[in-house]
Amino acid sequence: MKAKYLLLTTSIMALSNAALAYDNIPYGCTHKKHIDYSDGNNNLAGSIESGLNAVYGGINNQWSYLDWGSFIYNVNSLVSSGADIEISGPDYVVQGEPARFKADLPYEPNNFLRSVNFGTSEYNSKVKKKSDWDANAYAQLSFDYTYGEGLAWSVYSDDICSTKSVMVQKRPSIEKLSLGKYGNLIDVTVSYSVDKYSKAKISNQSPRIKFRYVSEEGELNVSDWVEVSLNSSVHSIRLSTQYAGTFRVTAIINDGTYTESLYLGNVTVGGSPHRPCPQCHPDV
Template sequence: MYKKALTVLTSALVISSSLSFEVKAIDNSFEPPTSCSYGRDRTSWTLGETRVEFDFRYNESDEQEQDREAEEKEELLRKIVKILEVSIDSLDYIRIESPNYVLQGREFRAKGNLFDRFAYTRFHNSEEGYVGKDKSNWDGNSYLNMKFTDTHGLGVVWITRGDQSECSMEPVYVQKVPTIRTASADAGYGRIDVDLSYFVDHYSKASIESNTDVRIMVTTRSDGFGTTESKSFDFSQLDGNASVSVYPSTGGGPYSVRVQVFDGTYAKSEQLGSVFVPGKSTPPCPNCNLL
């Protein structure tokens, strides 16, 4: 009786250990399964000359462990790039949707489209591995917030079901918000001049997609009439200096000035204070009076 009970207990422990190991292997994987399909209608992903950058952090107390972890993560990167360079047919019954460009350190929401309702979807990314799970709603959709803290460059998000035989993934670019180094506003007769120095991340939409330029927008508010106007200027340089002029329709008077740098997805704005434009004021309407 004692031996039989011991045998049953031992078998249970073996099964439990096996199950725990299997779940851990799924949860902690930092790469999508090789059978993973691309989300939405994307069937391939071209890396071109894009560099993949990951910030590796190690425990300096064990040099051999550091080397081993470095080799494992380098091998992971090679596998991810290989997966992304291969065209894979998409699956209809599980599909992920995520932003193409996300900010480093800021949460974004990934969406899983399923054929089934009230089914659990497991969410993963190439920095953390398994992130969490969510149950699909009446529309067959599930959602989860996640972020990339150390990644700067190409990352991957994916969803799985069951034993990972059902999988869908999306590559994402992890970028930083645009930078305005210096900016100032001055006034001439009937115009406002803005000078600025800016930088847009190499992993932003303006850098990756050839049909998107850096957009600089100048917004002026007439302190006399309370009206606001904006004018945009497109530049192809990611890192440069710009000098632009705007001509307020309300003519001379005091104005508050703001400048914005937009990379196609994210923007950085800065207030430049007030300037006085020489010249005659022009009311925006026949009965408009100064404030």
């Protein structure tokens, strides 16, 4: 395992006693940054603070900015070196939903069933877990107040620690604008949105939409994924069926990481009569 960053000087990490007291954050951490931001902002602490300000108008009463802020600002002063622990996990997490992170310790007997602390850039987030017989520990971490970049960390001694940047986003959404028929086709129009901190937005990749429609007689259809515009919010499509019938229609959207679905309703279309059963010959 190779670490990527170490502090420039120990004096830079002169953390407040309060910061060390509440989360036992060590004086040195390796840091993994997963993305270059489209807005050119590579300042970790500034990203976290701006997200909090946007959502909450500043640090609320549950937070002590001085307690954790000094640590986060010092993370911006990391340079290449080595370490004995590495945290890994998702690059994108949903605000308020737990996500699974892993601490990878060196594979040696001393690191089996060893206590490992995990936490985030949010106040009072520390949890303690035991490593397994593979010298790995796992924890569910949640970012309840962060919007934008956040920080996850793991530590198993006073000065051996690893941190990882994550983007904290909201889930994609999709809504029905219209559902009907056009001749023997299902005619659908939906509106959609993807969060500005989603993979689609950050990476400038198109989100994708598809439709699932099932008839009362059992005919199942799933359309291909269709890339939709980042700059629009409406998508229309006409879906063909093999047979006539009443179909239950569901829309599905993916933002590069997360998928959401919405049942749109039923629609009846004409066409060839449905076979008595899916296994029957078409001429029966």
